[in-house]
């Protein structure tokens with residue numbers, strides 16, 4: 071349901087709270103960080119003390135740029151400092167943005183320490199959704215930044231053009247340049263942010279990618295296969311390491327080709343881990359396939375992680391499932 075219909079839940083949660091901790095998913099991207107920052111500004115206008123928890127050691131390029139440019143403007147803390155900033159157990163609130171899965175949050179410590187929790191997210195819920203939290207979920211929203219922008223628009227909250235740019239960059243990222251998961255609401259809110267001074271040029275700067283990473287991604291695109299004519303598949307070499315978000319980007323790109331309804335990309339993501347990223351235009355059921363592989367997601371996005379195995383073994387498993395789907 072849309073965040074506007076559920077704003078009562080949001081109001082109630084923040085009314086009760088003295089101190090609010092905000093966190094996104096692990097491996098922050100522009101939507102997770104952008105929505106935390108947008109919410110931080112809203113809370114500041116409401117005279118609430120809030121902190122953004124960031125534990126990631128390695129930061130994505132755009133995230134790094136924003137954190138550098140905002141250095142000193144926003145209170146960012148580590149998990150280990152939570153106790154220093156808590157007011158009282160009863161009056162702390164943890165807001166989880168752009169994820170609802172226990173395994174994916176920035177800080178598990180925050181989950182166990184702070185009892186009152188509010189999730190604001192555009193992803194599907196599952197068995198592994200954080201327990202005991204109030205949930206505001208809108209799977210029709212393109213991004214969590216879109217949800218937060220709705221609030222800013224509704225309450226007519228004054229925000230600086232730089233913050234408007236950050237929110238727009240989250241929307242641009244999650245919609246792959248307004249080509250996926252967009253509704254009229256997405257375009258309206260992008261227009262609204264632009265009116266507030268968001269700069270498309272600056273968004274482009276935040277989304278700029280490292281040229282070497284791009285070259286690695288192109289290698290993945292050079293070995294595409296199609297399965298049943300509408301599923302695109304590619305994989306990395308056994309020895310080449312990719313970041314999860316790069317596999318996701320390649321999976322996004324594969325959806326741009328004629329007749330392709332779904333895409334699967336496999337690559338090594340760690341010393342002992344293989345990652346699988348999947349995308350669908352919405353009509354192809356990637357979720358049931360991912361669940362069979364021990365992963366998860368929703369109708370559009372999904373991922374799975376494998377340990378102590380090889381790319382070719384994961385490929386074999388995936389293809390066996392895909393073959394059956396096609397029957």
Ligand SMILES: [Mn+2]
Nearest residue numbers: 101168213214
């Ligand atoms: Mn998102």
